[in-house]
Amino acid sequence: MRQRSSPVTIDRPGDMAGGQSSGLDPADGSSSRGQARGIGRYLVSLKRWAAPLLILIALLGSWELWTQLGDVPKWQLPAPSTIAQELVESRGLLWQHTQVTLLEVALGFVAALIVGLSLASGIAYSRILERSVYPIIIASQTIPIIAIAPLLLIWVGYGLTPKIIVVALIGFFPISVNTVDGLRSVDPDMANMMRTLGASRWQIFTKLQVPSSLPRMFSGIKIGITFSVIGAVIGEWVGASEGLGYLMTYSQPLFLTARVFAAIVVLSAMGIMLFVLATLVERLMLPWYHTEKRARSMERI
Amino acid sequence: MSQRAVTTPKIELSSIYKAFNLGGRREAVLAGVDIIANAGEFVSIIGPSGCGKSTLLNIIAGLDDADAGIVQMDGDPSSMRLGSIGYMQQKDLLMPWRSVLDNTVLGLELHGLSKKQARLRALDLVETFGLKGFEKQYPLALSGGMRQRAAFLRTMLLDQDVILLDEPFGALDALTRVQMQEWLLELWESMKKTIILITHDVDEAILLSDRVYVLTARPGRVKMVLNIELPRPRDYKSVTTREFTELKSILLTTLHEENSMPAWGKLEETNK
Structure with missing residues (x-):
């Protein structure tokens, strides 16, 4: 299921970015309601989060009841409370493996960023690269990364390197595709305006195309950084001696199911954290973009 | 207007033709346009949509x-015009990620000036252009008139x-438009640049120009050249003088022959 999830979601990176940012971006909704301030603003965000929170609580509650009342064995499906207990009790172990996975994600993501942005710049700048390399990049995404991961062990051995490669392979694609889209979608009138001011092709690229592509680039980064966590886990599943993915493959045959769940909880928390971090960096780097978005959503009212 | 007989014109267009492919067939857009703008002149081009x-x-x-x-x-037909002629479009085309000040210095920056030097030069003019106090704002925070002045x-x-x-001034409301016209007049009189203005607004053309070219409906060619010999400096009061009204009625009559639409002061632009 995991190996399939990457090509499927990757097909429409833009849509996914939209869905994710509106889901996890509290400022979007509160701003679209105009000048909500102080308590009003707080209430608005409470209202916004109330429905998903209630559903989550209901789900966890029925899960808890189901396992408790139905006498489901712990090794088969541990109750949420058991998982929470496991999180607390094994926190040392979990933290130790979390650090390893986080390092893989960080290094792999940086590699993905470098590769993704260089490819995107090349493709947007040169028509030859666009015609030759771009189709190959898109086609490459039909290769299930999880099938390549074992081969990486043969080529580069165990250790950190194969994990970084898997993370980069999964993470670069949404970054490059979104950035290419951003670099291409430039107002032609603005490019003409720059030409009448004497701009060279390169100056139009650096001073117009690059800055106007940044919002799209950040959409790609937000997807890429979330995928990176999946990449690290795949890398660890295939062959590792540490990391949360390793902890899962190690605990599952021993029927330490609660620990597997605990690792999953930590992994998704990591994904959310990295996503929020990317959003924060975006806000710091693109203050104009958020002013614009807010102004637009006010106009809509 | 003064120096036109002797000196070479700043800009001279001789029988300009241009056609575009529209829906599979070739359609002539310009069919032999001749226009002259001498150094320091204000020339307007007016015509149907x-x-x-x-x-x-x-x-x-x-x-x-x-x-x-x-x-x-x-006088040079092969001169490199791109980059040496200023061009301001109806849209202000300010970059949303640059502050007002940084937008205004874009051209200087492209010519290799450091941002610091460029900003210093712009700051001298910020007041003249009515942008004082808004230098650090993003364009989105500005009114339409201010954005247009920043683009200027x-x-x-x-x-x-x-x-x-x-x-x-096409996108501005009537009151702001009048203010901007007067402001442009003042600016032009002090800067002595050659300006070629496209407008739909007959009043605007007469008020600002030394000469008005009326173009025919597509394919465009020059239907009439009208010299505006109203005394300068002009301001909005000139609009009510008898000479002004006479020129206006000549222009409106000529335009009327070219366009079946009855709305005169401001025609709708469709090719935007």
């Missing part, structure tokens, strides 16, 4: 090539001799 006025400016600016005809700058400053800072204006 779709008569190729914007195409004409694109050709003068060097963004587009004419199919036939000659464009001369200072961006065009003017490069100090190009020729400035093309494509309906710079």
Whole structure:
């Protein structure tokens, strides 16, 4: 299921970015309601989060009841409370493996960023690269990364390197595709305006195309950084001696199911954290973009 | 107007032709346009919608090539016009990620000036352009008139001799438009640049120009050249003088023959 999830979601990176940012971006909704301030603003965000929170609580509650009342064995499906207990009790172990996975994600993501942005710049700048390399990049995404991961062990051995490669392979694609889209979608009138001011092709690229592509680039980064966590886990599943993915493959045959769940909880928390971090960096780097978005959503009212 | 007989015109267009492919067939947009703008003159081009006025400016600016005809700058038909003629479009085209000040210095920056030097030069003019106190704002926070003035400053800072204006006030409300026209008059009288203005507004053309060219409906060619010999400096009070009204009625009559639409003061632009 995991190996399939990457090509499927990757097909429409833009849509996914939209869905994710509106889901996890509290400022979007509160701003679209105009000048909500102080308590009003707080209430608005409470209202916004109330429905998903209630559903989550209901789900966890029925899960808890189901396992408790139905006498489901712990090794088969541990109750949420058991998982929470496991999180607390094994926190040392979990933290130790979390650090390893986080390092893989960080290094792999940086590699993905470098590769993704260089490819995107090349493709947007040169028509030859666009015609030759771009189709190959898109086609490459039909290769299930999880099938390549074992081969990486043969080529580069165990250790950190194969994990970084898997993370980069999964993470670069949404970054490059979104950035290419951003670099291409430039107002032609603005490019003409720059030409009448004497701009060279390169100056139009650096001073117009690059800055106007940044919002799209950040959409790609937000997807890429979330995928990176999946990449690290795949890398660890295939062959590792540490990391949360390793902890899962190690605990599952021993029927330490609660620990597997605990690792999953930590992994998704990591994904959310990295996503929020990317959003924060975006806000710091693109203050104009958020002013614009807010102004637009006010106009809509 | 004064020096036109002897000196070479700043900009001279001779029988400019241009056609575009529209829906599979070739459609002539400009069919032999001749226009002269001498150094320091204010020239307006007025005509019905779709008569190729914007195409004409694109050709003068060097963004587009004419199919036939000659464009001369200072008597030179092969001069590199792109980059040496200022061009301001109806849209302000300010970059949303740059502050107002940084938008205005774009041209200087492209010519290799450091951001610091460029900003210093812009700051001298910020007050003249009515942008004082808004230098650090993003364009989105500004009113339409202010954005337009920021775009103006961006065009003017490069100090190009020729400035093309494509309906710079078209998107503004009537009151702001009048203020901007008067402001532009003052600015032009102090800067002595050659300005070629496209407009739909007959009042605007007469008030600002030394000469008005009326273009025919598509394919555009010059239907009439009207010299405006109203005394300068002019201001909005000139609009009510008898001479002004006479010129206006000549222009309106000529335009009326070219366009079946009855709305005169301001015609709708469809080719935007």
